[in-house]
Amino acid sequence: MAIKRRDFLKLTGLTLLGTAASAAVGDLLTRGEVKAQEYTSPPEALKGKRWAMVIDVKKCKEGQKKGCGKKCIEVCHYLHNVPSIPDKKKEIKWIWEDKFEHAFPEQADEYLKEVFKDVPFLLLCNQCDDPPCVRVCPTQATFKREDGIVMMDFHRCIGCRFCMAACPFGARSFNWFDPRPYVKKVNPEYPTRMKGVVEKCMFCYERLAQGKIPACVEACPANALIFGDLADENSEVSKILKERIAIRRKAELGTHPSVFYLID
Amino acid sequence: MYNAEKVIPFIIVLIVFFTIPMWLNFGRLEAIPQPELPKKEKKCIESKEYMRAYHMKLLDNWRKKAIRENQHVYVASDGKTHTISLQRTCMKCHTNKEKFCDKCHDFVITHPDCWDCHIAPEVAKKWQ
Amino acid sequence: MLEKALKGSKKYWLWVLFLLSIIFIGFLCYLYQFKVGLGITGMSRDVSWGFYIANFTFLVGVAAGAVMIVLPYYWHNYKEYGKITVLGEFLAVAAVTMCILFVFVDLGQPMRVFNVVRFPTPNSIMFYDVIVLSGYLLLNLICGWTVLHSEYKGTKYPSWLKPIIYLAIVWAPSIHIVTAFLYQGLPGRHFWLTAVMAPRFLASAFSAGPALVLVAALLLKKVANFDPGKKAIDSLAKTVAYAFIINVLLFIFELFTAFYSGIHSHQAPIKYLFVGLEGHAEWVPFMWVATILAIIGILLLVIPYTRKNETTLVLACIAVFISCWIDKGIGLITGGYTPTPFETITPYKPTLPEIGITLGVWAIGFLIMTILYKIVLEVKSSKELVVKYEGVLYKK
Numbered sequence: 001m002a003i004k005r006r007d008f009l010k011l012t013g014l015t016l017l018g019t020a021a022s023a024a025v026g027d028l029l030t031r032g033e034v035k036a037q038e039y040t041s042p043p044e045a046l047k048g049k050r051w052a053m054v055i056d057v058k059k060c061k062e063g064q065k066k067g068c069g070k071k072c073i074e075v076c077h078y079l080h081n082v083p084s085i086p087d088k089k090k091e092i093k094w095i096w097e098d099k100f101e102h103a104f105p106e107q108a109d110e111y112l113k114e115v116f117k118d119v120p121f122l123l124l125c126n127q128c129d130d131p132p133c134v135r136v137c138p139t140q141a142t143f144k145r146e147d148g149i150v151m152m153d154f155h156r157c158i159g160c161r162f163c164m165a166a167c168p169f170g171a172r173s174f175n176w177f178d179p180r181p182y183v184k185k186v187n188p189e190y191p192t193r194m195k196g197v198v199e200k201c202m203f204c205y206e207r208l209a210q211g212k213i214p215a216c217v218e219a220c221p222a223n224a225l226i227f228g229d230l231a232d233e234n235s236e237v238s239k240i241l242k243e244r245i246a247i248r249r250k251a252e253l254g255t256h257p258s259v260f261y262l263i264d
Numbered sequence: 265m266y267n268a269e270k271v272i273p274f275i276i277v278l279i280v281f282f283t284i285p286m287w288l289n290f291g292r293l294e295a296i297p298q299p300e301l302p303k304k305e306k307k308c309i310e311s312k313e314y315m316r317a318y319h320m321k322l323l324d325n326w327r328k329k330a331i332r333e334n335q336h337v338y339v340a341s342d343g344k345t346h347t348i349s350l351q352r353t354c355m356k357c358h359t360n361k362e363k364f365c366d367k368c369h370d371f372v373i374t375h376p377d378c379w380d381c382h383i384a385p386e387v388a389k390k391w392q
Numbered sequence: 393m394l395e396k397a398l399k400g401s402k403k404y405w406l407w408v409l410f411l412l413s414i415i416f417i418g419f420l421c422y423l424y425q426f427k428v429g430l431g432i433t434g435m436s437r438d439v440s441w442g443f444y445i446a447n448f449t450f451l452v453g454v455a456a457g458a459v460m461i462v463l464p465y466y467w468h469n470y471k472e473y474g475k476i477t478v479l480g481e482f483l484a485v486a487a488v489t490m491c492i493l494f495v496f497v498d499l500g501q502p503m504r505v506f507n508v509v510r511f512p513t514p515n516s517i518m519f520y521d522v523i524v525l526s527g528y529l530l531l532n533l534i535c536g537w538t539v540l541h542s543e544y545k546g547t548k549y550p551s552w553l554k555p556i557i558y559l560a561i562v563w564a565p566s567i568h569i570v571t572a573f574l575y576q577g578l579p580g581r582h583f584w585l586t587a588v589m590a591p592r593f594l595a596s597a598f599s600a601g602p603a604l605v606l607v608a609a610l611l612l613k614k615v616a617n618f619d620p621g622k623k624a625i626d627s628l629a630k631t632v633a634y635a636f637i638i639n640v641l642l643f644i645f646e647l648f649t650a651f652y653s654g655i656h657s658h659q660a661p662i663k664y665l666f667v668g669l670e671g672h673a674e675w676v677p678f679m680w681v682a683t684i685l686a687i688i689g690i691l692l693l694v695i696p697y698t699r700k701n702e703t704t705l706v707l708a709c710i711a712v713f714i715s716c717w718i719d720k721g722i723g724l725i726t727g728g729y730t731p732t733p734f735e736t737i738t739p740y741k742p743t744l745p746e747i748g749i750t751l752g753v754w755a756i757g758f759l760i761m762t763i764l765y766k767i768v769l770e771v772k773s774s775k776e777l778v779v780k781y782e783g784v785l786y787k788k
Binding site: 101102108160168250255 | 435437441505508575581733735736
Binding site: 003037038039040041042045081143145146147151153154155183185186188189190191192193194205209 | 265327329330331332333334335336337338339340341345347348350351352377380381382383385388391392
């Protein structure tokens, strides 16, 4: 009996489907082959429930007067291989300095502008408690860790830039090109990024795992940056925030930033 | 089957064409890649056979655990602990990506994009 | 039926060749972008979405707009739309394909696009957008093709199709509501943060989509002896008129809220778009062109004489289409990103390769539309004998 063309095509299709399905199932099965070893966090790791940063803008100003040379930015960008791209439009930054009226545009009346005229405001990812970037990410490439850090999984980011549209703080940068040619001095202990992914500050999660505080905080000679756990009543940040006047950027948007600016 | 005298030879030609690499290298031992192993360390974090077969899955798990679950230490089957890091752990012994990773990857024509971000030791050396 | 697209006049092939050459140029530009990165576009850290996403947003509307033809025909049994219904469905197919392509070319890591499926994330609106867009593409392809195939065979479409047609009708608004939700739920983007965004999207969709079908139908009448029917054209023109007036009204409501409330941050993007802000006025001429086209479009559509005259009707539809494209495409995106979160202004201008890729995607869309419409025409004309004598159509 001769095979009809229609039946032949049907059979071929079925075979192809079967092959694909068995390959997929096989792949699923071999996933179990990974040795079920233990994973733990190192004993020296710093642990918290909601990491936060307090920035004393007056101290920062004094520090700059004494010639700190913006160590915080320099160290951070060196340690994380952040490229320095001359074109402002395609720039990548994790921590940077801006004027009061740009950091707090809705508060910037003439008087406050005058008061904070020469005061530098360090800006970085706010590590929001209710981050809109995490809400919109279609692949969970950006997500919030249990200790409050808003992480980036560069392996997973598809570069749709929805998170950049969602972030009201302009904290996110996109790799418009391969960033490597713009990394002058490289830190061999940390990766760079590839073109087409979004990046930002991650509160030095890799240093926290080694028991170290974030690099910018450690580098500041004026102690203008304070890092700690907001959920811990006795942490330094909690104590300072109870006593002094601190503001957060665009608090009215309800994202609950974890970076505070001491202004008194 | 219609046109069997044309179809079957054509199928055979196709099969031969797609298996050319196999026939060309048939029985040639020198074609098997020889990755350069570390001189100082004798043992990797798991057995040689396991690493050979599953290093990609292990690395994939590593990145998931470290980045997504904040678990930065791997306890191997012999009980030893290792920091989860491609650049700070793996490449401290395997000090040359080109002579180690690339040997097999090139042979099987697979191009993992690890090194688009992670910095190979020899690349880091040249960079400064 | 596909073989019908392989036989055609010289004009048909010239048109196809023209589209293919644009696709080729676009493809070369895309290869360049794929190699170098999205840095070849005019987008920046502050304006991180641009021309691609603007066209995507607009085309979602065009796709959804087709429902204004499908719905009366199947739901209200409005027989006059019998001939153009399939045009509407195939327009949706072409438009959704373009949408998907525009999102794809906008990705920084296109090879990872399936991560959206591998790691489904129900809290992201993008997740739903992927579902509704691909669903809509499939539904329209099934409906349009099956109905046409039945016509080809001279039978009525199978009964299992009816629920799918109804589903496609209900599905249509969803693609545009979900796309509006991409924007209107973001904190800190004042131009987008408005509940009227989804209704505005729908209104512009229901005007721009039918407008394109109208132009296409009348063009086919001229070049291919296709008669859409006088009554169908008239009804469709009314749909365009009402929907577009609602679209303009909704925008005026936005203006009222922004300027009567006096809230500076709500006014800033509108000022930037229409009069310029802090010395930046990159898109002012475009927005005024859109405004003038909108006025012309409304006038031509509202006055019965010009609405019934085919020439002025086509002009009106083109005006509406371009006006919607400027307003909902480029205006919406640049307006959303201006001013930046720092209340500064970073101007955005698409670069040449970016425009090349955009045109390439549009050409792919038009090619799909051409092929599908060609099949429709062949099938329809094989079913009736039409004679054109001295410019007048005679039917058997």
